[in-house]
Amino acid sequence: MLRISLCFLGIAILCLLLADIEITTLDPWGEIQRMAIGAVTPEWSALYTFRIALLNTFTFAFCGIALSIVGGSILAFFFHLTSVRLFCAFIRAIHEIFWAFLFLPLVGLNPICGVLAIAIPYAGIFAKVYAEILQETDRRPLQGLPHQTHPFSQFLYGQLPLAWANIKHYTAYRFECALRSSAVLGFIGLPTIGFHLETAFRESHYAEAAVLLYAFYLLIASLKYWVKPKLVPFYVLLSVAIIPKTIHFSFHNITRFLTYEIFPWPMRREGFLSGNNDLALPLYDTYIWFTERLVTSILPGIWNTVILTQIVLVGTGLFALIAFPIISHHFFSRLTTRIGHILLIVIRTTPEYMLAYLFLQLWGPSMLPAILAIALHNGAILAFLSGQNADHIPLRLDASKTRINRYFFEILPRIYNQFLAFLFYRWEVMMRESAILGILGIYTLGFFIDSAIAEQKMDRVILLIFVTALLNLGIDTLSQRIRRHLRLSIGTIKTTI
Amino acid sequence: MFHLTNISVSYGDEPVLHNITLNIDEGDKVVLIGPSGAGKSTLLRKLYDLQKHQAAFIHQDYALVPQLSTFHNIYMGQLDQHSVFYNALTLIHPQKRERDEIAPLLDALGLTDKQNERISELSGGQQQRVAVGRALYRKAKIILGDEPVSAIDPQQSDAVLTLLKQHTHTLVLAMHDVELALRHFDLVVGLRDGHIAFSLPSNHVTDTHLTELFDRA
Numbered sequence: 260m261l262r263i264s265l266c267f268l269g270i271a272i273l274c275l276l277l278a279d280i281e282i283t284t285l286d287p288w289g290e291i292q293r294m295a296i297g298a299v300t301p302e303w304s305a306l307y308t309f310r311i312a313l314l315n316t317f318t319f320a321f322c323g324i325a326l327s328i329v330g331g332s333i334l335a336f337f338f339h340l341t342s343v344r345l346f347c348a349f350i351r352a353i354h355e356i357f358w359a360f361l362f363l364p365l366v367g368l369n370p371i372c373g374v375l376a377i378a379i380p381y382a383g384i385f386a387k388v389y390a391e392i393l394q395e396t397d398r399r400p401l402q403g404l405p406h407q408t409h410p411f412s413q414f415l416y417g418q419l420p421l422a423w424a425n426i427k428h429y430t431a432y433r434f435e436c437a438l439r440s441s442a443v444l445g446f447i448g449l450p451t452i453g454f455h456l457e458t459a460f461r462e463s464h465y466a467e468a469a470v471l472l473y474a475f476y477l478l479i480a481s482l483k484y485w486v487k488p489k490l491v492p493f494y495v496l497l498s499v500a501i502i503p504k505t506i507h508f509s510f511h512n513i514t515r516f517l518t519y520e521i522f523p524w525p526m527r528r529e530g531f532l533s534g535n536n537d538l539a540l541p542l543y544d545t546y547i548w549f550t551e552r553l554v555t556s557i558l559p560g561i562w563n564t565v566i567l568t569q570i571v572l573v574g575t576g577l578f579a580l581i582a583f584p585i586i587s588h589h590f591f592s593r594l595t596t597r598i599g600h601i602l603l604i605v606i607r608t609t610p611e612y613m614l615a616y617l618f619l620q621l622w623g624p625s626m627l628p629a630i631l632a633i634a635l636h637n638g639a640i641l642a643f644l645s646g647q648n649a650d651h652i653p654l655r656l657d658a659s660k661t662r663i664n665r666y667f668f669e670i671l672p673r674i675y676n677q678f679l680a681f682l683f684y685r686w687e688v689m690m691r692e693s694a695i696l697g698i699l700g701i702y703t704l705g706f707f708i709d710s711a712i713a714e715q716k717m718d719r720v721i722l723l724i725f726v727t728a729l730l731n732l733g734i735d736t737l738s739q740r741i742r743r744h745l746r747l748s749i750g751t752i753k754t755t756i
Numbered sequence: 757m758f759h760l761t762n763i764s765v766s767y768g769d770e771p772v773l774h775n776i777t778l779n780i781d782e783g784d785k786v787v788l789i790g791p792s793g794a795g796k797s798t799l800l801r802k803l804y805d806l807q808k809h810q811a812a813f814i815h816q817d818y819a820l821v822p823q824l825s826t827f828h829n830i831y832m833g834q835l836d837q838h839s840v841f842y843n844a845l846t847l848i849h850p851q852k853r854e855r856d857e858i859a860p861l862l863d864a865l866g867l868t869d870k871q872n873e874r875i876s877e878l879s880g881g882q883q884q885r886v887a888v889g890r891a892l893y894r895k896a897k898i899i900l901g902d903e904p905v906s907a908i909d910p911q912q913s914d915a916v917l918t919l920l921k922q923h924t925h926t927l928v929l930a931m932h933d934v935e936l937a938l939r940h941f942d943l944v945v946g947l948r949d950g951h952i953a954f955s956l957p958s959n960h961v962t963d964t965h966l967t968e969l970f971d972r973a
Contacts, residue, residue, distance in 0.1 A: 403819030403887070405836040405894060406808040412835045412843040420823040 260679065260745055271573035274566040279701075280630070283623030290621050297465020305467045306474060309455050313474060316451040318498040319370060320441040323377025324434050325495045330378065331385025338390035351383030352687075352731035354695045355440045356612075356705075357724050359447055360712055364520070365513050370502045373449045377440050381433060388429055389422075396421040427488060434486065435479055439610040442475060446612060447698070450503075456613060460620055472609070479608050520717040523548050527718075552719060556707035557726050560694075564703040564730065567626055567693040568686070571633040575689065576682050578638030579645055580671075586646035589654060589670060590662050599646075606639035615696050624700040633692045641681050648674045680747035687735040694727050704730070757782045757898065757926050758803055765798055772798045774950045780928060782897075785921055787937040788930040790947035791970050796930035799947065800900050803928060812894035814901035814929075818887040822876035826867055829875055829886050830858050833893035858893060864919055865889050866912070880907040888916055892923050901929040905936070914940075934966060 284290065306313075337343040359376035366372050401417040445453020452471050459468035486494065519527065519536065525544035530537035584590035585599035611632045618628030649670050659665050697705025704727045711719035741747075758780040765773040773795045780786055780803075788796045797816065804813050812833065820829050827850055835843055846854060862868045865885045875883055884907045891899050899920060905913040913933075917940045920927055931937040938944065938958045946953040946961075946969045953969050954961070 399815065399817060399819040400821045401819075403813070403815055403890065404832055405812075405834070408836040409840050409843075411840045412838075415840070415844055415847055416821065416824070416828070416832050416835060420821050423823060 260675070263741065263745060264679070267569070268573055271570050274569045278566050278570060278626045278630075280625050280627040282627065283625060284621065287621045293463065294465050294617075294621075297467075298469045300466050301469040301473060302466040303470060305470045309452060309471060309474070312445070312450060312452045312455050312471075313478070314501065315370070315449075315503075316438060316441045316445070316453075316475075317478070318502045319373040319444070319449070319451060320377065320434065320437040321494055321498040322370075322374045322502060323441065324381060324430075324437045325491075325498075326374065326378035327381035327385055328430065330382035331389060334382060334386035335389035335393065338386055343386070347383040347386045348732055348735065349383070349728055351380045351387070352691070352728040352735070353380060353724060354691045354727075355380055355444065356447060356695050356698065357708065357727065359444055359449070360708065360720060361724065363712075364715075364717060365516055368448050370449075370504070373441065373444050373451070374502075376444060377437050381437065384433070385430075389426060392422045392425045392429070393418055431482070431486075435482065435608075438475075438479060438482075439608070443610045443612040446616070453610075453613070457616070460616060472613075476605065476608055480604075516717065521721045523718045523722075524716070549722075552722060556711075556719070556723060559702060560697070560704035560707045560723065561726070561730060563626075563701065563706075564690065564694050564697070564727075567629055567633075567696075567701070567703055568690045568734070570626070570630050571637070571689050571693060572682065572686055574630055574634030575637040575641060575685070576678075578634050579641035579678065579682070582638060582642035583645040583649060584662070584666060584670075586643065587649040587670070589649055589652070589665060600643075603639045603643050603646075606635050607643065609636070611636035611692050612695065612699075615699055619699050626701050629693065629696040629699070629701050629703075632696070633689055636692075637685055637689055641678070641685070644681055645674055645678050648677055676745075676747060679745065680742055683738045683742050683747065686738045687731055690731055690734045694730075757784070758806060758928075760802075763802065765795075765802055767798075772950050773802070776950075776952055778945065778952060778955065780926065783925055784943055785924075785927045785941050786929075786943045786945060787941040788928065788945050788947055789932070789934055789937050789969070790953070792932070794947040795950040796947055797902050798950075800902050800928065800930055804900050807898055810896050811898040811900055812891035812896040814887050814891045814899065814904040816902040816906070818883050820875045820883060820886060820890075823874060825872050825874055826862070826878070826886050826889075827855070827858060827871045830861065830889045830893050833890040834895070858889075861889050861893060865916070881909065881912070884908055885912075885916065888920065892919070896924075898926040898928070899924040901927075903931060904929055906932065910936075 334343055334347055338347070355376045358379050359372055362372040362375050366375075396418050400421065401413060404413055404417055441451050442453045442456075445451035445455070446457050448454065452475060456468055456471050459465070459471065519538070522538060523545050525541050525548045526538050527536070528544075529539045529541075582599075582603065586596050586603060588596060591599070614635060615628050615632035618631055622628055652670065652673050654665075654669055658669055694704040697703035697707065698709045700706065704723060708720055708723045708727070711717075711723060758778065760776050760778045763773060763776045763778075764771060776799065778799075788799060790796055800813075804811055821832070828847065831846060831850070831854055838846070845851065858871075859868070862871050865888065867882065867885055867889065870878060870882060875886060878886065884904065888901075888904055891901065891904075901920070904920070905916050908916055913936060917929075917936070920929070921940065929937075929941075938961060942958055943955070944958045944961050945955045946965060948969055954965055956965070
């Protein structure tokens with residue numbers, strides 16, 4: 260275990276040497292000052308201006324999550340089929356923003372685009388997690404059922420009640436994620452709070468940005484008080500009722516997209532030039548087109564994405580290891596751990612995309628903002644889980660009172676196994692985030708996808724998104740291998756990561 | 757009902773039952789006794805496998821759903837008698853028809869005031885009575901039970917065993933309380949090391965039989 264950890268640390272240091280992490284802005288401290296002033300003088304009146312965006316953030320998330328629960332539940336029933344498992348792995352390997360990019364040319368910048376962009380990857384995630392939760396339920400009650408009970412009745416009585424608490428817990432956590440996704444989709448133009456945040460940041464209206472952020476924190480912090488399981492159907496209906504429905508749905512567009520635009524340019528060139536839009540298959544030209552893509556975008560994109568991912572993986576781990584004692588009663592008093600909790604929740608609640616955007620304003624385009632953003636966001640989640648784990652350990656009465664001894668001799672050895680399991684479990688998530696942050700100007704896969712979008716070259720977009728998904732699947736498989744090799748087990752807390 | 761001739765069962769390479777020959781006729785009430793590890797549970801499971809479609813099984817570990825109520829766990833005995841839709845409806849809102857059907861059973865088992873409580877809130881003995889209730893509600897021809905009164909106090913054990921005998925045509929139970937077993941059953945099968953040591957009417961079972969059966973040496 261130690262060897263693997265050191266090995267990953269070594270790789271990360273090597274990547275750090277290769278990565279571009281300089282600060283390019285002229286006056287980062289001045290900007291930080293202005294942000295700090297904005298943060299303490301929020302312009303509460305702006306809340307009224309942003310009310311529609313706040314509402315949209317909520318309704319998009321709700322419609323998206325409702326669809327994905329339905330889709331994910333259905334898929335979970337067939338999760339034992341390899342084809343379904345692969346399909347789910349594939350749809351969840353593509354980030355919400357990439358899904359939005361795919362739907363943009365089809366349905367335009369409207370709610371359907373946002374809702375589907377959330378619903379599809381989340382359905383893949385729900386399918387996997389629901390299936391795993393069901394698999395881990397106690398099988399004995401099933402044996403108590405009459406022999407010829409219908410499989411669905413068996414499920415209703417013998418499995419669902421046992422899995423229900425975990426399913427509810429996980430779904431609630433995912434809803435929080437959906438709100439984050441919904442907010443972030445605003446950064447690419449959808450009418451959620453991300454849209455106004457982007458504007459506020461770009462124009463240095465930090466007092467407005469602060470209001471939006473605080474409103475978002477409040478929204479998430481208050482979820483447990485007003486989103487109750489019994490009220491969910493009501494909220495879904497409400498969301499469907501008030502979601503803007505100005506949809507220009509054109510089957511012509513969709514057919515054209517699926518049967519024409521996504522094919523490599525050389526296949527379309529002849530038809531385009533002659534005006535009849537026919538497809539051809541010039542093998543050599545297509546091959547040249549592909550190698551060009553490979554050299555100019557795919558390989559550099561993968562290279563940078565992997566470098567960023569490896570740095571971030573270790574950065575997340577380090578941050579979590581340093582930060583978790585702050586919420587553990589083995590190290591600090593009740594007051595300190597409470598403050599620690601709030602701190603970690605605030606960091607975790609801020610979408611990593613938003614954090615990266617903010618750091619980018621401060622330090623200019625390099626990998627530094629992305630590294631910090633992803634490591635902070637994931638590190639906060641990991642620190643939270645590790646801290647909770649640490650608190651479950653009963654210490655002997657005569658355990659060392661010095662914090663440093665406690666940390667290294669009592670706590671760390673006991674939680675390290677599960678900590679590593681969490682870290683590798685989220686490896687794939689970090690890779691997805693590394694790719695997506697390319698949109699902000701660092702040369703990961705997202706950068707090349709964003710450029711292709713800007714040039715309206717959908718053939719390139721599709722190819723690059725496909726490559727990104729494959730890379731993600733690769734990391735996921737590797738992570739599973741390592742976890743199995745080290746016999747790392749997530750245990751029962753899986754429902755919150 | 758059950759006619760076993762030279763049946764052997766192994767778990768992996770470990771033989772558990774050796775050449776069992778056993779006849780149980782319809783209407784028989786049989787008790788299996790013997791030291792732990794003798795193969796009582798395995799024999800019961802074997803019998804269940806042979807008559808799955810008309811047998812109810814009382815599990816040693818109850819096999820209840822801790823998150824559901826007593827009512828629901830007993831209702832589960834007839835899950836195969838209703839459509840998926842009706843089962844789903846009952847899960848959310850129990851219907852009067854089943855409430856009325858189950859009420860006398862709850863009364864007989866002393867669980868009336870516990871019918872809406874979750875299984876996880878009940879004591880071990882109460883849970884075991886729910887498991888018995890589920891098997892009875894199944895209304896199957898045969899009930900097979902693995903230590904169905906092990907967690908119930910003596911007076912109630914008598915009542916529960918009487919209830920089982922009254923409502924079941926063919927009954928086969930494994931029990932560790934020999935005195936209770938002999939008192940309630942006419943037919944006794946003694947198992948030891950995967951063999952049938954004896955199969956006799958209970959009034960023919962002597963102390964010698966029992967000493968040999970349970971003797972450690």
